[in-house]
Amino acid sequence: xxxxxxxxxxxxxxxxxxxxxxxxxxxxxxxxxxxxxxxxxxxxxxxxxxxxxxxxxxxxxxxxxxxxxxxxxxxxxxxxxxxxxxxxxxxxxxxxxxxxxxxxxxxxxxxxxxxxxxxxxxxxxxxxxxxxxxxxxxxxxxxxxxxxxxxxxxxxxxxxxxxxxxxxxxxxxxxxxxxxxxxxxxxxxxxxxxxxxxxxxxxxxxxxxxxxxxxxxxxxxxxxxxxxxxxxxxxxxxxxxxxxxxxxxxxxxxxxxxxxxxxxxxxxxxxxxxxxxxxxxxxxxxxxxxxxxxxxxxxxxxxxxxxxxxxxxxxxxxxxxxxxxxxxxxxxxxxxxxxxxxxxxxxxxxxxxxxxxxxxxxxxxxxxxxxxxxxxxxxxxxxxxxxxxxxxxxxxxxxxxxxxxxxxxxxxxxxxxxxxxxxxxxxxxxxxxxxxxxxxxxxxxxxxxxxxxxxxxxxxxxxxxxxxxxxxxxxxxxxxxxxxxxxxxxxxxxxxxxxxxxxxxxxxxxxxxxxxxxxxxxxxxxxxxxxxxxxxxxxxxxxxxxxxxxxxxxxxxxxxxxxxxxxxxxxxxxxxxxxxxxxxxxxxxxxxxxxxxxxxxxxxxxxxxxxxxxxxxxxxxxxxxxxxxxxxxxxxxxxxxxxxxxxxxxxxxxxxxxxxxxxxxxxxxxxxxx
Numbered sequence: 001x002x003x004x005x006x007x008x009x010x011x012x013x014x015x016x017x018x019x020x021x022x023x024x025x026x027x028x029x030x031x032x033x034x035x036x037x038x039x040x041x042x043x044x045x046x047x048x049x050x051x052x053x054x055x056x057x058x059x060x061x062x063x064x065x066x067x068x069x070x071x072x073x074x075x076x077x078x079x080x081x082x083x084x085x086x087x088x089x090x091x092x093x094x095x096x097x098x099x100x101x102x103x104x105x106x107x108x109x110x111x112x113x114x115x116x117x118x119x120x121x122x123x124x125x126x127x128x129x130x131x132x133x134x135x136x137x138x139x140x141x142x143x144x145x146x147x148x149x150x151x152x153x154x155x156x157x158x159x160x161x162x163x164x165x166x167x168x169x170x171x172x173x174x175x176x177x178x179x180x181x182x183x184x185x186x187x188x189x190x191x192x193x194x195x196x197x198x199x200x201x202x203x204x205x206x207x208x209x210x211x212x213x214x215x216x217x218x219x220x221x222x223x224x225x226x227x228x229x230x231x232x233x234x235x236x237x238x239x240x241x242x243x244x245x246x247x248x249x250x251x252x253x254x255x256x257x258x259x260x261x262x263x264x265x266x267x268x269x270x271x272x273x274x275x276x277x278x279x280x281x282x283x284x285x286x287x288x289x290x291x292x293x294x295x296x297x298x299x300x301x302x303x304x305x306x307x308x309x310x311x312x313x314x315x316x317x318x319x320x321x322x323x324x325x326x327x328x329x330x331x332x333x334x335x336x337x338x339x340x341x342x343x344x345x346x347x348x349x350x351x352x353x354x355x356x357x358x359x360x361x362x363x364x365x366x367x368x369x370x371x372x373x374x375x376x377x378x379x380x381x382x383x384x385x386x387x388x389x390x391x392x393x394x395x396x397x398x399x400x401x402x403x404x405x406x407x408x409x410x411x412x413x414x415x416x417x418x419x420x421x422x423x424x425x426x427x428x429x430x431x432x433x434x435x436x437x438x439x440x441x442x443x444x445x446x447x448x449x450x451x452x453x454x455x456x457x458x459x460x461x462x463x464x465x466x467x468x469x470x471x472x473x474x475x476x477x478x479x480x481x482x483x484x485x486x487x488x489x490x491x492x493x494x495x496x497x498x499x500x501x502x503x504x505x506x507x508x509x510x511x512x513x514x515x516x517x518x519x520x521x522x523x524x525x526x527x528x529x530x531x532x533x534x535x536x537x538x539x540x541x542x543x544x545x546x547x548x549x550x551x552x553x554x555x556x557x558x559x560x561x562x563x564x565x566x567x568x569x570x571x572x573x574x575x576x577x578x579x580x581x582x583x584x585x586x587x588x589x590x591x592x593x594x595x596x597x598x599x600x601x602x603x604x605x606x607x608x609x610x611x612x613x614x615x616x617x618x619x620x621x622x623x624x625x626x627x628x629x630x631x632x633x634x635x636x637x638x639x640x641x642x643x644x645x646x647x648x649x650x651x652x653x654x655x656x657x658x659x660x661x662x663x664x665x666x667x668x669x670x671x672x673x674x
Contacts, residue, residue: 025038025056025470025515029453030070034058034059034197034462035052035056035058035064035067036053037051038050038051047474048071051068057516058197058466059201060204062201063201070449074449080431080445082444083095083442086440092489095443099443100493103399106423107140110394113144113393115140115398116144116145116397116398117145117146117401118383118399118403119400119401120403121149125455126448126484128453129402129482129487134358134376135491143367149377150374150379151315152311154379155319158654159319162536168352169348172195172197172342172462174343175306177339177340181206181209181305181307182217182305182308183219183309183310184244184308184312184322185310185313186226186310187565188205189226190565190566194310197458197462199463206230210230217298218231219234220233221237221238221628221662222624235287238661238662239661239662243280244281245329246325246546247273248292249273250276251292252300252329252333253333254332256334260529261534262534263331265538265539269538283555304339305340306335306341306342312661314657316659316662317552317652317659318652320654321545324537328537337526338526343528345461345463346524347460366378367386368385371648374656379651379657380405381656383405387418388418396423397424399427400427400428400439401427403429403433404433404435406433406438406639407435407636409641410650411647412642424440427439428483428486430445434639445483450508451482466516466520469513471508484507485503488501489504491503559664559666560625560628561662561664563633565633568584587616587618587619588624588631589618589620589624589630599669601619601620602619605670606667609666610645611642644663645663646658
């Protein structure tokens with residue numbers, strides 16, 4: 001496609017009708033919740049305040065502190081405002097020319113696979129940025145594209161591929177109509193969960209469920225904030241969720257009902273579950289056989305049960321197996337594609353077609369570990385090895401977009417060594433992240449308050465019939481560009497094929513942004529599978545996963561390390577913005593365990609694994625299992641990833657998902673400084 005001045009004029013004339021220079025309403029783009037916000041603007045167009053939009057048809061007046069305080073992040077004094085090359089501020093033309101020249105030279109010498117691309121969580125909520133990122137990776141011709149999803153959710157995409165034949169179809173828990181909700185590895189009071197939109201916020205969803213006589217069972221190693229507020233808690237051992245799901249699948253009655261699709265694999269799934277000894281499942285989970293049988297009896301006695309699992313299970317080492325078992329359990333109990341069970345958003349087929357159009361099929365494998373690609377990306381857990389190990393296709397340069405792999409990928413000590421060995425490391429970000437501090441090139445990016453977006457990562461996970469669209473609240477700072485513009489500039493300088501001149505147009509101003517967005521079809525339970533030929537609730541590869549599960553060593557008596565979410569932080573998303581207070585930088589531990597170690601609140605602990613050691617202050621938190629220590633993930637100045645092992649042997653083969661929770665760790669009082 002050739003973009004001529006005449007084409008630019010035509011596009012501008014057609015799109016300008018929907019442009020509004022400053023819109024007071026927007027939606028948050030930190031997670032799938034996409035809560036509606038209203039901006040109060042000052043006389044100079046600056047944002048004075050962000051508050052929940054009381055009239056928003058999806059979030060219904062709810063927004064968490066992450067979203068309502070984001071203007072502090074966008075206007076933070078540490079924000080990057082000028083391109084830098086080798087530590088020196090420079091012009092955009094010079095920075096783009098330098099980066100393009102270095103990347104092109106590396107490709108000419110070593111081939112396209114010598115350039116790797118890593119993109120973080122924020123890119124999933126940047127419509128034009130995500131399109132440009134995936135297009136840039138394809139134009140490069142490199143297999144070495146990496147995504148932060150392999151640290152928290154790639155197992156769900158792999159499992160959906162097995163079940164529905166596409167990685168982008170995910171039925172959602174219908175909490176609004178459920179009588180019983182089983183929630184595994186999630187703490188929505190703090191994080192709003194993932195792969196679902198809790199309309200009106202967690203208080204509205206779970207508070208209403210309890211008020212109408214329903215119940216919630218929280219399956220989690222600790223009594224988290226959600227379990228403290230609503231329902232009951234089952235204190236499962238870390239990483240043992242698959243044992244519980246297999247046991248439940250063995251125990252529940254078959255109440256499946258006809259669906260508008262051929263269902264395969266149910267017998268195989270139940271046969272795999274039948275091989276599990278219930279006494280061993282009780283011992284592995286730490287729940288006790290009576291508790292497991294009681295939960296199965298509750299499901300059998302309840303007409304409408306919904307199921308949801310999140311990051312705590314995803315990171316436990318058997319996330320793909322667990323997600324398939326969850327769907328099998330929903331089907332067997334008669335709750336798949338049913339009101340009050342799991343329901344399908346009707347826009348799903350649109351996203352399936354978009355996935356096929358983007359040609360993101362898993363058609364290549366990694367050099368290290370021979371892992372299959374998923375959504376066109378490879379596991380972040382092998383990135384250090386792909387850089388450090390010699391051979392054809394070895395990564396020599398990295399482009400990191402909206403992410404901080406040194407704060408989000410386990411084995412960070414080795415990854416830092418790998419990044420230091422690169423011929424070029426370029427970062428596109430709002431702040432000087434830990435990764436960007438090692439970079440040769442740093443390019444300042446716009447925030448979501450300064451660009452147009454459609455809530456593409458939210459629509460499939462909500463029930464409200466709305467596709468959210470938001471225009472920019474304010475323009476980006478004078479010398480800051482959007483991710484899509486930066487990649488377009490870079491692609492043009494490298495002479496990559498594609499319609500990259502479109503990315504240089506002011507699309508964020510031209511694209512239409514009607515208030516709230518566009519109407520979408522309503523969820524219609526019972527018809528979610530109407531156009532799907534086959535649903536496969538088991539795959540032969542999962543037999544090996546069950547065998548691997550059974551070979552795992554049993555519970556040990558040592559210390560276990562867990563990671564947790566933070567109310568004001570968001571993994572490594574908000575690195576460098578200074579929003580996480582010092583109170584967050586603490587390890588939680590039971591008072592009895594603290595007494596045994598001879599420490600009190602504020603004392604320093606030493607946490608140690610074979611990978612490294614970490615010193616961190618301790619804080620009393622009694623809603624934990626014995627000999628458990630809980631540390632936030634993604635802290636600006638304390639890197640939990642120096643303790644969690646990385647590398648191919650710690651990556652789940654089916655999905656590329658890293659095993660990041662339930663790590664064995666030694667704990668002691670930190671030695672006094674001398």
